Amino acid sequence: xxxxxxxxxxxxxxxxxxxxxxxxxxxxxxxxxxxxxxxxxxxxxxxxxxxxxxxxxxxxxxxxxxxxxxxxxxxxxxxxxxxxxxxxxxxxxxxxxxxxxxxxxxxxxxxxx
Numbered sequence: 001x002x003x004x005x006x007x008x009x010x011x012x013x014x015x016x017x018x019x020x021x022x023x024x025x026x027x028x029x030x031x032x033x034x035x036x037x038x039x040x041x042x043x044x045x046x047x048x049x050x051x052x053x054x055x056x057x058x059x060x061x062x063x064x065x066x067x068x069x070x071x072x073x074x075x076x077x078x079x080x081x082x083x084x085x086x087x088x089x090x091x092x093x094x095x096x097x098x099x100x101x102x103x104x105x106x107x108x109x110x111x112x113x
Contacts, residue, residue: 012038013059014047015068015076023067024076029060048083055079 012035014028028038042049055075062068068076 010035011056011060012036013056013062014038014042015059017080021067023070023073025067026059026062026064029062029064048079048086050079050082052079 009031011031012029013026015024016027017024030038039049041047052075055072058072058075059068
């Protein structure tokens, strides 16, 4: 079956950050079916998925396995802070800020979560 126009435009970027790294890095990215698979794998693994068309457009320009540029630090930090907030609101079962910094992962997507 041929994908719809919205599905074909869907894009996703997976980020990873571990303590000691200079900044988060792009560990996966793709359009269409690949984006759908990235999002599905993230959800199955309990990784936070954030819908941000503007940010994903910028992150798609970063090569795989490369750190994000300094210009995107603030935007990505805001997402990580939001994940931390959600974890804390989840009944206190969430990770500490240090744990979140030590092994943060996030998928930023555009179009149809």
